[in-house]
Amino acid sequence: MDLASAKQIGAGLSVIALFGVGMGIGQIFSALVTSVARNPSARDSVFGIAILGFALTEAVALYALVIAFIILFV
Amino acid sequence: MAASTSGGGIDALSQFTLHRVLGPFGAAVNFTQANLFMVIAGLLTVALLYYGMRPRAMVPGRFQAAAEMAYEAVMSMCVDTIGEEGRRFFPFVFTLFFFILFGNLLGVWPYDFTFTSHIAVTVALAVFVVILVTVVALRIHGLHFFSYFMPKDVPVALAPILVPIEVMSYLSRIISLSVRLFANMMAGHVMLEVFAAFTIMLGGLGLAGYLPAAVALLVNVALIGFEILVATLQAYVFAILTCIYLHDAVHLH
Numbered sequence: 001m002d003l004a005s006a007k008q009i010g011a012g013l014s015v016i017a018l019f020g021v022g023m024g025i026g027q028i029f030s031a032l033v034t035s036v037a038r039n040p041s042a043r044d045s046v047f048g049i050a051i052l053g054f055a056l057t058e059a060v061a062l063y064a065l066v067i068a069f070i071i072l073f074v
Numbered sequence: 075m076a077a078s079t080s081g082g083g084i085d086a087l088s089q090f091t092l093h094r095v096l097g098p099f100g101a102a103v104n105f106t107q108a109n110l111f112m113v114i115a116g117l118l119t120v121a122l123l124y125y126g127m128r129p130r131a132m133v134p135g136r137f138q139a140a141a142e143m144a145y146e147a148v149m150s151m152c153v154d155t156i157g158e159e160g161r162r163f164f165p166f167v168f169t170l171f172f173f174i175l176f177g178n179l180l181g182v183w184p185y186d187f188t189f190t191s192h193i194a195v196t197v198a199l200a201v202f203v204v205i206l207v208t209v210v211a212l213r214i215h216g217l218h219f220f221s222y223f224m225p226k227d228v229p230v231a232l233a234p235i236l237v238p239i240e241v242m243s244y245l246s247r248i249i250s251l252s253v254r255l256f257a258n259m260m261a262g263h264v265m266l267e268v269f270a271a272f273t274i275m276l277g278g279l280g281l282a283g284y285l286p287a288a289v290a291l292l293v294n295v296a297l298i299g300f301e302i303l304v305a306t307l308q309a310y311v312f313a314i315l316t317c318i319y320l321h322d323a324v325h326l327h
Contacts, residue, residue: 055311059250062257073087 010071017064024057084271086264090191107187108195115176115189119169144172148313155317159324163317166206170199171313178259178305182298191259193252200252203316204245211323222326251315258308262301269294 032050036043094100095110126141134142148168152160174190181188189195211219223240224233269290276287 051307052311052314055254055307059254059257062261063253065261066253066257 007072011068014064014068014071018061021057021061021064024060025054028053028057084268086267086271089263089267090260092192108189108192111177111180111187111189112195115173115180118176119172122172144168151314151317155314156321156324160317160320163320167313167316170203170316171309174199174255174312175306175309178309179302181259181263182301182305188259188263190255191263193256196252196256197248199255199312200248203251203319204248207316207319207323210320211326214324215326219326222322247319251312255308255312258304262297262304266294266297266301269297 028050032046035046092106092108094105095107096105099105122144123141126137126144129135129138131138145168148171149161149164152164152167154160156163177190178188180186181191208219211222223237223244225236225240228236272290273287273294276283276290
């Protein structure tokens with residue numbers, strides 16, 4: 001197997017991590033919806049934490065993307 | 075990173091290469107697009123407050139209300155996260171937040187350059203934040219700062235394993251802060267470039283290609299909206315994480 005094909009396969013494998021990230025983001029917003037449904041007045045305080053949690057989880061997805069780029073291009 | 079055809083014929087990464095601007099001045103001091111937009115973002119931050127607060131009216135007009143809301147938002151972020159000592163850090167957090175916000179948002183405008191899409195810039199910002207947090211903690215707590223790495227109520231036998239892990243997790247804040255911002259910005263602009271390339275490639279197929287090309291263009295429009303959201307969100311996350319790290323530094327837990 002030559003180097004270029006191995007790089008493509010490696011990049012493809014590295015995005016399997018997005019599976020976990022998708023589940024994580026889904027859990028954050030499911031918790032947000034549940035907590036707002038139980039206590040609508042908590043909406044403003046909980047929303048900020050949910051957005052922070054979403055951004056931190058999304059960052060993990062982008063770490064996987066950076067590794068894919070490093071495998072492909074470096 | 076090579077701008078070769080590894081991407082299957084779509085050259086997604088060459089938009090990030092830097093070249094000199096401003097003619098002979100740029101050639102002399104190596105003044106690139108990144109520098110130019112950093113200067114513009116800095117001037118916009120200053121202009122927001124200077125021209126916003128110029129009227130000094132009791133009942134604010136629109137621009138003054140915007141400047142006051144910006145001040146309120148960052149001040150409440152600092153004070154809610156760090157406590158009353160947070161007021162000392164307000165100028166730094168305000169500047170950091172608006173520098174990154176304007177940097178990210180300027181990049182969404184056509185033909186403008188996103189300086190935060192370069193790892194060099196975001197690592198510089200992240201190193202600045204981590205060094206600031208460490209120096210603040212050392213200033214306030216002296217050598218007692220190192221007790222941060224050994225949480226309370228942990229059996230001493232675990233210390234040889236736990237302390238290196240805590241230290242590495244502290245140092246990895248640099249990497250996580252910088253890569254989060256860099257990867258978000260770079261990925262967003264690569265997506266925009268890829269869909270734009272699709273639009274052109276499909277449109278070149280003749281009459282049958284016009285409809286798919288229009289779909290690709292609509293996706294690009296939606297992506298611009300998404301980019302604006304991500305730009306604001308990432309600036310907010312950088313600022314709030316800086317405040318959280320400062321809280322750890324000030325209160326040591």
